[in-house]
Amino acid sequence: MNRKILVVEDEPKVSEVIRAYLEREGYAVHTAADGLAGLKAARVLQPDLIVLDIMLPGLDGLEVLRQLRQESDVYVLLLTARADETDKIVGLTVGADDYLTKPFSPRELTARVKAILRRGRGSGPGEPVLVFRRLRIDVDARQVWKDGEPVELTAIEFDLLHALARHRGSVLSREQIIEQVWGYDYYGDERVVDVHIGRIRKKIEDDPDAPALIVTVRGAGYRFEDTPQ
Numbered sequence: 001m002n003r004k005i006l007v008v009e010d011e012p013k014v015s016e017v018i019r020a021y022l023e024r025e026g027y028a029v030h031t032a033a034d035g036l037a038g039l040k041a042a043r044v045l046q047p048d049l050i051v052l053d054i055m056l057p058g059l060d061g062l063e064v065l066r067q068l069r070q071e072s073d074v075y076v077l078l079l080t081a082r083a084d085e086t087d088k089i090v091g092l093t094v095g096a097d098d099y100l101t102k103p104f105s106p107r108e109l110t111a112r113v114k115a116i117l118r119r120g121r122g123s124g125p126g127e128p129v130l131v132f133r134r135l136r137i138d139v140d141a142r143q144v145w146k147d148g149e150p151v152e153l154t155a156i157e158f159d160l161l162h163a164l165a166r167h168r169g170s171v172l173s174r175e176q177i178i179e180q181v182w183g184y185d186y187y188g189d190e191r192v193v194d195v196h197i198g199r200i201r202k203k204i205e206d207d208p209d210a211p212a213l214i215v216t217v218r219g220a221g222y223r224f225e226d227t228p229q
């Protein structure tokens with residue numbers, strides 16, 4: 001049962017290099033050469049992870065991601081063509097889980113893909129359900145409820161919330177969060193954490209501007225504060 005990866009990239013050389021490296025790791029790799037084809041392939045294949053280039057003809061990667069996020073929490077690794085901060089931050093805001101800036105080494109891409117999938121859904125049965133006053137986190141089902149209502153989180157948002165909830169009452173620094181959630185030597189910007197926290201807050205806080213469940217501890221990091229039941 002090989003994990004399925006969809007690569008959406010219009011440059012054949014880049015696409016083929018990615019395919020070769022990922023197939024060597026035993027993944028079943030599918031490719032699509034433009035945004036619309038990528039979106040269709042994602043619906044049909046239901047991949048475990050999508051490598052998505054931003055610069056695509058027609059529908060660009062960010063638009064593909066926007067549409068994808070309406071219907072899927074699949075892991076998305078975004079490829080940005082430039083060292084353009086705006087693209088990265090917009091990409092994360094729209095729902096990417098991670099990004100790589102071109103040119104990247106295929107080894108680096110492979111390492112990130114493996115890390116994402118390793119920490120992902122394969123985490124075996126028997127994990128406890130974390131029950132708090134407001135939130136309920138079912139680790140096996142990867143589902144969250146707030147006040148009894150289901151909350152739709154992306155895969156990485158779930159991982160981040162779970163990491164904080166596991167350490168309820170303790171402050172986690174951005175660095176610790178990156179270690180626990182991304183699970184590898186992350187060379188990117190620590191703001192990745194803030195962007196994802198912002199998105200989670202919009203989904204779980206009564207007032208995202210005055211968060212009560214995930215609080216910011218100035219100069220230190222973040223702390224989960226719901227009360228256990």
Ligand code: CA
Nearest residue numbers: 010053055056
């Ligand atoms: Ca491209």
